[in-house]
Amino acid sequence: MSxxxxxxxxxxxxxxxxxxxxxxxxxxxxxxxxxxxxxRVPAAVAKQTGSGAEQLVAWAIGGVIALIGALSYAELGARRPNAGGGYVYLREAFGLIVAFVYGWNLLVVNHSGAIAAVSTVFVEYFGAALGVKIANPAPWAVGTIVFLTGINWFGIRAGSWLQNVLTVLKLLALALLIAVGLAFGGAPAPATPPPPLQPLTFIGALMPVLFSYGGWYYVNDIAGEIRDPRRNLPRALVLGMLLVATCYVLANAAYLAVLGHAGLAASAAPAADAMRQIFGEPGARLIALGIAISTLGFVNISLAAAARVFQVMASDGVFFRFAATLHPRWHSPNVALLMLAAWACVLALTGTFEQLLNYSTVGDWIGIAAVIATLFWYRRRCADDAAAPAFRVPLYPLLPIFFLVVVAWVVATTVWENPHDAGMGVLITLVGIPIYWYWTRRRRTTDTRG
Structure with missing residues (x-):
């Protein structure tokens, strides 16, 4: 026998x-x-509120609403603690085409546009901290994106270490602003009693507040790299959102203490104006440095989270196959990371990100709503799931339904106020459908040849 x-x-x-x-x-x-x-946003909120008390209540309500959304994501992450976050939940609950359209929006406008926009904001504030007016921030924004991409190339520990440092520094900047604002604020008391509450105007003030609370869902995209995620992911979401809400309410209290409600409403840059009033120009430069650090941290986590979504899409055959690979040593989605960074750099250099972000608002909120809607599917279809989550949304189904009603209001308001941008957002979303057909046909052809 051979x-x-x-x-x-x-x-x-x-x-x-x-x-x-x-x-x-x-x-x-x-x-x-x-x-x-x-x-920056508290000034816009002050324009639509009648008093400092209304201002603080608006930010507290926004924090509660955001926490409700985060609680829904916490259960979803505990049920499916995999890389890809919302894309994975949508694929399993509603099918690959819905998941792809969600990922398409993230790739074309949402995450990529946010990375380009916020990296540009970083450059502008870093220049302000140095006392330098940067005439063309685009090349510097590209350099920022390339630098952070290089850090995240070396895996989640490298990106997380940098994120920890940047987040601690941004919290220290907020703590400084809050402490000196509350300690040294000298805004005069209002000469006349505040006007009665205007419900419709107050509800409108919640719009920018809710936008400022967005972004908790990034952690679900990297759930595949969290230890004991069924317990630690919900803990991180709850702890993180409580910390954010506390900082936001206290920061608004500091603005009101220094500038007063009328001064806050009239300010174009409330953080800089508050610090300038207390410490002069050095104070304004110091808080500009804090804002620069804060925006840099946002860009860092956006790159890390979005790249993992696109890597999972590539694994499903609805994105470039070579983007599905992970670095053999660093276990990072290096190819997907490079492709995302390249597209964000194009948006930064061309300046098209501003309009794209306006277009993405409706699609972004509808995507969040669709992800939270998967929770009802999991509760109904996976009641006897062997991998039962260690965390469940309290007061189910009331809290998820309440959040979906809020999202419906946000979408309706956005469509009413900006029908052109909303229509363009819908058009971008619909373009994803033939793109999906192309990818699935290409995948079937490749599988057949294989």
Whole structure:
């Protein structure tokens, strides 16, 4: 009997490694939410509120609404603690085409546009901190994206370490703003009593507040790299959102203490104006540095999270196949990361990200709603799931339904106020359908040839 040739089996493809604890994941939640919004948006909210008390209540209500959304994502992450987050839940609950359209929006406008936009904001504020007016921030924004891409190339530990440092620094900047604002604020008391509450105007003030609270879902995209994710992911979401809400309410209290409600409404840059009033120009430069650090952290986590979504899409055959690979040593989605960064750099250089972000608002909120709607599917279809989640949304189904009603209001308001941008957003979403057909046809052809 002749000997059979011995063939060596191919080494297993590298997968994601669970290296992040509760602290790391919590810093990702905080870093994904706190960008530049809290340093600028309170002025817009003050314009639509009648008093400082209304201002604080608006930010507290926004925090509660965002926490409800995060609780739904916490159960979803505990049920399916895999890389890809919302894309994975939508694929399993509603099918691949719905998941692809969700990922398509993230790739073309949402995450890529946010990376380009916020990296540009970073350059502008970093220049302000140095006392330098940067005439053309686009090349510097590209350099920022390339630098952060290089960090994340070396895996989740490298990206997480940088994220932890940046998030702690941004929290220190907020703590400084809050402490000096509350300690040294000298805004005069209002001469006349505040006007009565205007419900419709107050509800309108919640819109920018809710936008400032967005971003908690980034941590679900990297759930495949969190240790004991069924317990640690919900803990990180709850802890992170409570920390964000506390910081946001206290920061608004500090603005009101220094500038007063009328001064806050009239300010174009409330954080800089508050610090300038207390410490002069050095104070304004110091808070500009804090804002720059905050935005840099946001760009970092956006790159890390989005790249993992696109890597999972590539694994499903609805994105470039070569983007499905992970680095053999660092276990990072290096190819998907490079492709995402390249597209974000194009948007930064051309300046088209601003309009794209306006177009993406409706699609973004509808995507969040669709992801939370998968929770009802999981509860109904997976009641006897062997991998039962360690966390369940309290007061189910009331809290998820309430959040979906809020999203419906946000979408309706956006469509009413900006029908052109909303229509363009819908058009971009619909373009994803023939793109999906192309990818699935290409996948079937490739599988047949294989």
């Amino acid at each position: 000997e059979q040739p011995v063939t060596a089996s191919a080494p297993p493809a590298p997968g994601y490694l669970r290296r992040l604890g509760v602290w790391d994941a919590s810093m990702i939640v905080v870093g994904g939410v706190i960008g530049s919004g809290i340093f």
